[in-house]
Amino acid sequence: MLAACSFFIIACLLGASPSSKVHLKKFRNSRYQLIVNGRPYIVRGVCYNPVPIGLNHEYDWWSDPNKPWLVDGKLMKEMGINTIRIYQAGENPEAVKNVIRDLYSLYGIRTIMGSWLGFWEFPCPFYGDKAFQDKVKKEVLGMVNLYKDEPGILMWILGNENNYSCFGRVNPWTSDEVEKEPDPQKKNALRAKIYYSFVNELAKEIHKADPNHPVALGNGELLGLDYANQVSPDIDLVACIIYRGKTFGNIFNSLRNTFDRPILMAEFGADAYDAYLKKEDQNVQAYFLESQWRQIYENLAQTKEGVANCIGGTMFEWSDEWWKHEEANPDSWKTHDTASNWSNGSYYFDIKAEGNKNMNEEWFGIVALSEELENGINKRTPRKAYYVIREFWKKPTLIKPKVKSQK
Amino acid sequence: MKDKKLKFLILNCSFVFCVLGFALTCFAQDGKKLEELKGQYFKEAKFTEFVNYLKGVAEKDKSLEAEANYYIALARYHQLKYLEEKQSWDEYFNEGNTYRDEMTAGAQKAIDETKANDALNVKAHLVLWQFHHDQQDVFAQDALSNLMNSTLEYAKATKDLETIKEVADKLSSYGEKGKSRQLYKIYAQELLSSETKDGELKRIADAFYKEENTELAETIYDAYIERIAKEDKEKLMPVLIGIAKSFAYKDEGPNDPPYAEKIFNKIEELGGKESFDEALIYLRAFNLEKSKEYAKAKDSYLELIKRYPDSDQANEANFKLGIIFTYILRDAKSGKAYFQELAQKKAASAYVISGLYQLGLLSQWAQDSGAAQAHYNELIEMAKSDFPDKVAQARERLKEIQDSKLIEYNLKTFLDASLKEEYTALDSAKSNLRSHPYIAKKDAQVQITSGIQSAQSGCMQVEVQFLWSGDLGENAPGPNQPAFKTTYKSPGTKMVNLVVVSPTGIIDRNIDLLDVR
Numbered sequence: 001m002l003a004a005c006s007f008f009i010i011a012c013l014l015g016a017s018p019s020s021k022v023h024l025k026k027f028r029n030s031r032y033q034l035i036v037n038g039r040p041y042i043v044r045g046v047c048y049n050p051v052p053i054g055l056n057h058e059y060d061w062w063s064d065p066n067k068p069w070l071v072d073g074k075l076m077k078e079m080g081i082n083t084i085r086i087y088q089a090g091e092n093p094e095a096v097k098n099v100i101r102d103l104y105s106l107y108g109i110r111t112i113m114g115s116w117l118g119f120w121e122f123p124c125p126f127y128g129d130k131a132f133q134d135k136v137k138k139e140v141l142g143m144v145n146l147y148k149d150e151p152g153i154l155m156w157i158l159g160n161e162n163n164y165s166c167f168g169r170v171n172p173w174t175s176d177e178v179e180k181e182p183d184p185q186k187k188n189a190l191r192a193k194i195y196y197s198f199v200n201e202l203a204k205e206i207h208k209a210d211p212n213h214p215v216a217l218g219n220g221e222l223l224g225l226d227y228a229n230q231v232s233p234d235i236d237l238v239a240c241i242i243y244r245g246k247t248f249g250n251i252f253n254s255l256r257n258t259f260d261r262p263i264l265m266a267e268f269g270a271d272a273y274d275a276y277l278k279k280e281d282q283n284v285q286a287y288f289l290e291s292q293w294r295q296i297y298e299n300l301a302q303t304k305e306g307v308a309n310c311i312g313g314t315m316f317e318w319s320d321e322w323w324k325h326e327e328a329n330p331d332s333w334k335t336h337d338t339a340s341n342w343s344n345g346s347y348y349f350d351i352k353a354e355g356n357k358n359m360n361e362e363w364f365g366i367v368a369l370s371e372e373l374e375n376g377i378n379k380r381t382p383r384k385a386y387y388v389i390r391e392f393w394k395k396p397t398l399i400k401p402k403v404k405s406q407k
Numbered sequence: 408m409k410d411k412k413l414k415f416l417i418l419n420c421s422f423v424f425c426v427l428g429f430a431l432t433c434f435a436q437d438g439k440k441l442e443e444l445k446g447q448y449f450k451e452a453k454f455t456e457f458v459n460y461l462k463g464v465a466e467k468d469k470s471l472e473a474e475a476n477y478y479i480a481l482a483r484y485h486q487l488k489y490l491e492e493k494q495s496w497d498e499y500f501n502e503g504n505t506y507r508d509e510m511t512a513g514a515q516k517a518i519d520e521t522k523a524n525d526a527l528n529v530k531a532h533l534v535l536w537q538f539h540h541d542q543q544d545v546f547a548q549d550a551l552s553n554l555m556n557s558t559l560e561y562a563k564a565t566k567d568l569e570t571i572k573e574v575a576d577k578l579s580s581y582g583e584k585g586k587s588r589q590l591y592k593i594y595a596q597e598l599l600s601s602e603t604k605d606g607e608l609k610r611i612a613d614a615f616y617k618e619e620n621t622e623l624a625e626t627i628y629d630a631y632i633e634r635i636a637k638e639d640k641e642k643l644m645p646v647l648i649g650i651a652k653s654f655a656y657k658d659e660g661p662n663d664p665p666y667a668e669k670i671f672n673k674i675e676e677l678g679g680k681e682s683f684d685e686a687l688i689y690l691r692a693f694n695l696e697k698s699k700e701y702a703k704a705k706d707s708y709l710e711l712i713k714r715y716p717d718s719d720q721a722n723e724a725n726f727k728l729g730i731i732f733t734y735i736l737r738d739a740k741s742g743k744a745y746f747q748e749l750a751q752k753k754a755a756s757a758y759v760i761s762g763l764y765q766l767g768l769l770s771q772w773a774q775d776s777g778a779a780q781a782h783y784n785e786l787i788e789m790a791k792s793d794f795p796d797k798v799a800q801a802r803e804r805l806k807e808i809q810d811s812k813l814i815e816y817n818l819k820t821f822l823d824a825s826l827k828e829e830y831t832a833l834d835s836a837k838s839n840l841r842s843h844p845y846i847a848k849k850d851a852q853v854q855i856t857s858g859i860q861s862a863q864s865g866c867m868q869v870e871v872q873f874l875w876s877g878d879l880g881e882n883a884p885g886p887n888q889p890a891f892k893t894t895y896k897s898p899g900t901k902m903v904n905l906v907v908v909s910p911t912g913i914i915d916r917n918i919d920l921l922d923v924r
Contacts, residue, residue: 342868
């Protein structure tokens with residue numbers, strides 16, 4: 001009886017019944033706000049994948065006896081983070097639940113749970129194939145049913161840049177219907193409609209299973225959302241993966257005009273390594289992140305002057321991942337590689353690096369990892385961005401247009 | 408006693424008036440000096456000192472408040488840029504919010520305190536727009552629209568062309584070409600409606616051309632052409648020819664090939680094709696070739712060899728026609744005819760040699776080894792010790808035939824992509840290939856660069872390979888090089904070939920032509 005009462009009191013204190021009620025509220029002029037248990041909620045989040053030095057993405061950190069999320073959660077709370085984004089749940093449901101519960105009960109940090117939607121399966125994700133669809137649907141609904149009653153769950157994100165497979169050269173796939181179409185542009189359109197219809201079907205099923213949490217579409221930029229607008233009425237919001245340098249440009253207005261939904265900046269950020277000068281540069285990372293967060297805040301529903309369709313963001317990412325540069329080489333996982341994997345001119349400080357490759361995948365962490373162990377895990381050292389964003393969140397100073405529109 | 412008091416009072420009053428007068432004179436000088444002072448403070452990056460001084464000026468003299476506020480905004484705008492450039496991060500993170508606030512507040516106050524006919528109003532709108540544009544925030548669009556409205560209103564109210572030009576120049580430098588053109592037109596119209604004489608108008612346009620402000624020069628030339636066309640049609644033709652020559656492609660100095668072609672069209676409309684002499688036809692063809700308007704360049708080269716078959720440029724025109732027909736228009740049959748025309752010539756020249764090589768190459772690709780060998784051997788025999796690069800290429804091809812090997816991989820891929828029907832979708836629209844300079848000297852460095860317009864792929868970068876072939880000079884760029892530098896040892900038109908390949912297949916193919924003279 002005492003235990004039950006204690007649980008009830010704790011639950012009340014946390015403002016949550018067994019499961020939080022999360023929904024999106026639409027105001028006039030397509031302004032959107034995320035509401036959690038009746039109160040507005042700004043997502044101040046971070047993408048979380050605490051792979052230790054020397055291991056790679058296959059490592060089951062959820063079951064790590066040293067519980068890295070406890071150290072991370074404390075640091076996150078002190079910074080002001082209220083949400084983490086997980087790309088895909090681990091294999092062991094009890095371990096996953098423990099992480100979600102620990103972060104929420106100890107630090108008030110909620111979890112956005114995602115699914116790759118089979119994007120990285122070999123040979124490629126056949127979104128037009130019924131058997132593949134059924135397999136992914138079973139996995140996604142399994143995830144929802146397992147975790148929907150966790151008070152720490154905030155929302156679901158379906159996919160992560162999977163839309164590029166419809167248009168570009170990333171994980172290309174096809175179907176009989178697509179193959180019959182000779183025009184390459186129409187092929188792209190067909191693939192997009194197949195993919196977004198499938199995601200919509202998933203969203204519809206999730207809503208049936210879990211009416212308490214919104215379903216987001218994890219989209220790379222806004223590419224393809226004109227098709228989503230035609231075939232995805234059950235998607236609640238767009239979780240956008242975007243790397244446009246110091247701000248997001250006109251994305252908020254563009255989204256309103258193509259697929260009128262709230263937007264979560266689900267993956268954005270900057271690395272902390274200058275590929276041109278070949279040295280760590282925490283300042284530039286902090287500079288980009290502060291500017292990006294400022295634009296997020298300028299476009300929240302709470303800010304009158306902006307587009308007001310943004311609900312927050314989950315920046316990329318909490319800690320460095322040393323395995324990323326040479327994924328197939330275990331020796332490289334023990335080295336903090338400084339070689340860059342890709343090029344992006346919007347991060348202009350080091351674009352003059354050789355071959356213009358300036359994006360250092362292993363250096364995106366808000367906290368750096370060191371080989372020194374502390375409580376059994378790699379020691380975390382917050383980078384400058386940690387402090388700059390913490391101060392920004394405490395007192396978000398926005399640029400407001402002083403001049404009224406003369407229209 | 409009364410007199411003493413009166414004298415004292417008068418003296419006191421005089422002193423007060425003197426001090427007031429002196430102060431007012433100083434403040435008036437402050438106003439005049441602000442622009443000058445700005446230069447000094449900015450040069451030494453003493454932005455905060457300047458802002459503090461301006462705050463004092465605004466407090467002392469209300470009439471200078473608007474001006475002081477504008478300069479505060481300008482100072483903070485430049486200060487933020489300076490801090491970013493110099494990476495003075497401590498000040499940036501500590502004071503950035505204050506500076507941003509003072510920037511927007513200063514500009515807004517300057518706008519509120521001035522009227523539409525005040526240049527300061529326009530300038531305050533300008534710096535505010537620049538700020539939002541640089542921040543890439545959602546307010547940039549509104550700020551731009553406000554800037555345009557205030558400038559247009561200002562243009563109606565005053566004859567101050569310099570401020571309008573200042574805004575247009577800034578818009579142009581930020582890539583807002585539509586908007587800058589709109590303002591440049593107003594600038595040009597004001598010049599036309601004023602007493603400006605024809606010669607003066609042309610002088611102004613020439614001056615902007617020399618300053619490399621081609622956008623404004625073109626607007627004024629257009630107005631000038633319009634005026635001449637109404638007044639003196641006979642005078643128009645030499646004017647048009649002069650302008651077309653100025654704007655036609657050149658490796659250095661101001662030029663705008665699409666504008667030159669617009670003027671070439673006017674010349675043709677006015678006087679027909681006959682109004683083009685040999686040099687002008689060649690110039691038009693070359694200008695179109697450098698604009699990558701190959702189909703139109705082909706028409707001009709055809710016109711050149713039709714009207715001036717003995718032209719010094721006839722061989723070059725024949726060779727380029729062969730290339731354009733074969734590799735751009737995918738009409739190898741017509742292309743070969745031009746190479747054959749060259750091959751029939753007895754005297755060895757860079758174009759005859761290159762024509763023979765192309766005939767050999769096309770025969771080899773079509774698996775007609777006998778014909779290919781004959782062309783390559785003829786080339787080697789004719790070249791003797793000249794044209795070593797082409798001779799080397801011919802020998803390499805001959806060896807492939809003798810060893811029953813396929814054509815070198817990059818070159819064969821390019822030929823397949825350019826000549827096989829299954830690749831007709833590869834129309835060079837997704838890639839860009841440029842050389843600099845286009846008219847190079849022997850042994851001088853040439854920079855060759857490529858660009859790819861690939862579908863978005865976010866942070867999942869697609870690894871592409873660059874398969875270079877053709878006339879690559881003394882360099883042998885690898886598949887990971889999107890650009891390279893090279894030199895050429897012999898004269899003639901050099902054809903650089905590129906095929907861009909991703910893991911899922913060929914993205915595009917492209918060619919570039921440059922002339923070594």
